[in-house]
Amino acid sequence: MLSYRHSFHAGNYADVLKHTVQSLIIESLKEKEKPFLYVDTHSGAGRYQLTSEHAEKTGEYLQGIARIWEQPDLPEELLPYMNIVRRMNDNGRLRYYPGSPLLAKQLLREDDSLVLSELHSTDFPLLRAEFSRDHRTKVSKEDGYQQLKSKLPPASRRGFILMDPSYELKSDYEAVVKGVEEGYKRFATGTYAIWYPVVLRQHIKRMIKQLEATGIRKILQIELAVRPDSDQRGMTASGMIVINPPWKLEQQMKNVLPWLHKTLVPEGTGHTLVEWIVPE
């Protein structure tokens, strides 16, 4: 049984990085008129209340979105993402936070489409309710990894697949690589983004080795660490591995990561990274 609930973590520093990358990829895809498919294999509930018991209990958003929210001048790379956060909190007080499906819902156009999957018995109905009137979206209580086999390639031959497991199951480190391989076999020109936490660096090193072994090219790694690697409990960094990133993404993240690091980690610990795991 799944016990992870994203409501405890929504808006933390890892979400800020993930949702920045997600929104920049979507904005790049929108530069061409032709519609595209957005697939969110691990969707979560879609919308989070930062004043909820769960969010207040961990207070993670206070070191995440709350620090960005307070800044008067945002780098332009953050605008697509932050405009949506602002719209959800239009009385000027930060209370709500959009999950990845809701960000996509707001950013996508009329002819684009969304496929969302979520397995948790509490979060799935919340997600379904959030999208009940959205004719572009198919929401299912199915295994997200299966969607990579059944929903690809998209009819439009354009697509962005976000894979954001909680890694509650250690098998997720391998499952994301297998998932990408399955997707890529069917749809080699799609953009795939895998979120990862750094809890034990060796898990990430292994995952990257497995990705390299697939033979897939154009794999970009983006990471923001708040502390040095450690063998103690807890996440010290998180990142996104992007396959077939839009050409601008590398430079956009190189521009914005130092600002994000300075703002999210005022104590200056940790690091940032934008590096090709496998170039073109």
Ligand code: SAM
């Ligand atoms: N992507 C969301 C966001 O950014 O707002 C957060 C997702 S959360 C990190 C991971 C979610 O995946 C959890 O809600 C969990 O219940 C769900 N989940 C876990 N295994 C899954 C699977 N095999 N298929 C679909 N959903 C799964």
